[in-house]
Amino acid sequence: MRSVDLIIIGGGPAGLAAAISAYESGCRDLLILEREETLGGILKQCIHNGFGLHTFHEELTGPEYAQRYIDKVLQYQIPYQCDTMVIEVTPDRRVTAVSRANGLQQFQAKAVILAMGCRERPRGALAIPGWRCSGIYTAGTAQRFVNLEGILPGKRVVILGSGDIGLIMARRMTFVGAKVLACVELMPYSSGLKRNIVQCLDDYNIPLLFNHTVVDIKGRERLEGVTVAEVDPKTHRPIAGTERDYDCDTLLLSVGLIPENELSRMAGVRLSPATKGAVVDENLETSVPGVFSCGNVLHVHDLVDYVSEEAGQAGKNAAAFLRGEQKETGRTIPVVDGFGVSGAVPQKIHVGGADEAVNVMFRPRGVYRNAKIVVSAGDRELYSRKARILTPGEMVNLKLRPEQLRRIGDAAELAVKVEAS
């Protein structure tokens, strides 16, 4: 059993930023545990552009963005182990990991940062009927094959789901010589960034079908085609007579990301049904003392810049925790999802505590134009901001300044809501 002050589980963008921030806040006894062979996490396979506009004021590809953080980790000589899978975390912060280089390892950590990222929702979870053939991949798995292994999974592609990963893969598959026949989206809008729709679908004349879904999968051994049908916007049930067949050998699924909280559960961390991630306070500390959460495992992000910012906070707070700095406890009040808001994080904040700004992030529940985002405590409005457009595909990140937080007073809860025009 080895004692370590801070263990960071995951060496992707969240874990790296958290580790760097903890180090810069004074923590020197820390260790990053990463399951892949190199650091960088999912960014390694995100060879497309669009990362870092906020953080570095330039647009970088995924690997370049990751390298900025990896370089810092190396510069600071922050200890890390790759090819190491954490298989258990206990409520008293015992971390068990396994790796070829070090065998079975047990660590007793004083603080843990959960940065495990998320997994993709597979076909099985959608219960799409039909044959159970080969040729069906989640977009991320296909991305790994293409971008890291140089292998083309198939030649004629249909993409289910217009989230960013699906859109990015539509362009990537086109670039590597496959024919992308359509992107099929259940909802009446895309959950991906508008810019991706333009630059990944429109640019290549790939049709985007809203209010549609895949209703049948054909091909006994390898996929031969899918049937796509329009759905009723309210029930999402397929409308008979609208079926259309596509001849394809590859179906890519971009139908949802799910935070990978198996280890969090083991550690006794309370999870939120809204985000599928941990319930945290403004310090990103979970219900288990000394265990923090950040990045996609806390809630699914759209912009890696926000991941880095959030993880930086977690690292800083973990370091403060290690120094024994208790934020003035005072009372905590819940942060409640009001109209139009889904999964506001943090889910609770300390009142009358340290005089620091608090970042609140949430996903709009629907598409709202010319709306107002309002944060109120009881009947007091603390914060408001106009938004020309709000969509579920773009996480909202708002900062509550100390002077705004001071106005909470004795309110029982903080409500975040959208006021549609």
Added chain:
Amino acid sequence: MGCRISAVLDENGKIVSLEGYTCNVGKKYAQEEFTVPKRMVTALVRVHGQNRPLSVKTAKPIEKSRIFDCLKQLESCTVILPVHAGDVVVPHVCGTDVDIVATREMY
């Protein structure tokens, strides 16, 4: 994040008015989109002696109309390791002033 910019064009396709941009970057982007649209291109190139490819990008945006020419030229490229992020893999791709650079280290 992400402005929704709308433009009004005259019958010659020239921009008459633009609204919705929140900074000059957006304004410039919108102007270009309607005149000479450009894109950053990210791609994969062959590495000598292995199947794993090298990820590359255009050093700056390239005209949208040249994307596939650019990809075609990249198809005939082979890179010899080691490569460092930022190394120019193909200078002046397709006779433009845009270089293709590596986006990662590879040994």
Added chain:
Amino acid sequence: MDSAFRETRGTFLQKRLVYNLMVDVIVIGGGAVGCATARNLSRFRLKTVLLEKASDICEGQSKANTAIVHGGYDAKPGTQKAKYNVLGNRMFQKVCSELDVPLKWNTSLVVTFSEDGIEKLEQLREQGRQNGVPKLSIIGRDELFRREPNLSREACAALLVETGGIVCPYEFTIANAENAAENGVRFCRNAEVRKVSRDETGLWTVESTAGTFTARAVVNCAGLYSDRINNMVSEEKFHILPRRGEYYIIDKRYADTFHASIFQLPTKMGKGILVTPTVDGTILIGPTAEDIDNRDDTRTTPAGLAKSLKFGSRTWEHIPLRDVITTFSGIRAHCDKNDFILGEAPDAPLFFNAGGVESPGLTSSPAIGEFLAGLVADRLHAEPNPDFQPVRHAIPKFREMDAAQREKAIASNPDYAKVVCRCETVTEAEIREAIRRPVGARTIDGIKRRTRAGMGRCQAGFCTPRTVQILSEELHISPLEVTKFGGNSKLLQSYLFTKGEDDHAQR
């Protein structure tokens, strides 16, 4: 004979055909029944070959069922189904202990949701008693909800079947096969039997896609195709009427929701839709029962899946649809004679049938295997095999080990330190072992069934690239040749680039 058709790791595509190979017994079909029969035949000094048409054993009914070890109250008294269900049930513990197969005696409950169903329960109990099933009792609401607090409130009473259990059906099948192979049985996969005929000396000739074999005896365990095989040689024809059943698998998070396997009252189509835990901690809901034309039509359908949920929710009121792992379907080899057809064909000497074996086929398989092997051995005057080794050890599962065992495993095999399937905690050591064992995995699904890699929440999203790599290395094939389950089920299309050794290089 050994070198002629021994399956080697390197020859995934069996290119070498075998001609006129002479053995004692040919078993047709590598499901639970065929593999159990093969194992029992290896108790005798008999040269035995098992021919399986698919790319792997356990690709038919045996991989797609409810995984129940049935008590035996359901079958009509006097039928083969009843007899072998009860016999098999009694043997199951011993066989699973010998073969190191996960088995749990979690009991079965046949629940009625209305008072007038109680009479039916009494009938089932009586039927069970006639079949020789012990420990059957009717329990009322109190006892029922004490046992199963999450059962729908509409439940009134249930038949408690204490001899009911759950098993891993594919591990069971594969374990039988491994043990049979260790005891000398040869397995030939991708060997679809095309013709069975008898010559004037009484010898059987079996022509398959892997070659032609001659044998003194043939045992037909061909499940969904057992009618075709039988009808090639016997005038006592029977016909398989394929009956499809569709299932849902629910996440392990709900492992403790139910303890027993919860049945509803049986209908004439079968035992009805169950809600049952599995030995892996997931929950199965299903199967439906739909007569279909095509015996290979293992598609899931909107109607079938909806029905599974609808009837399942009678037992489990709030099925957590957000926690569905996957759905699947299986086809039962229902026979027009409505019973198993077991034994030597009356007009085809030394041709033995295990025909029309549908549910309770899995439960019955050890007993059927023992019976048929005994019959064959007797007819061939075979001597016992003094070297028969009944014990088979499962691939040690990292996920089930404690810290000390894990350290030991890693010390002896460093591949145990590499976790490949994160969802099910399956290590590289287990995956390689699954390929290297006799009748080992050759495909993604083969690995899945032998190790559980790919069966978890992410449904192989994470582990596939690694599993492909391991298969490629172990079988000495390109990753592009790796398939999901043989045939054309390739995973990957091509490389983006060839290795480019001869291309001019640019920097």
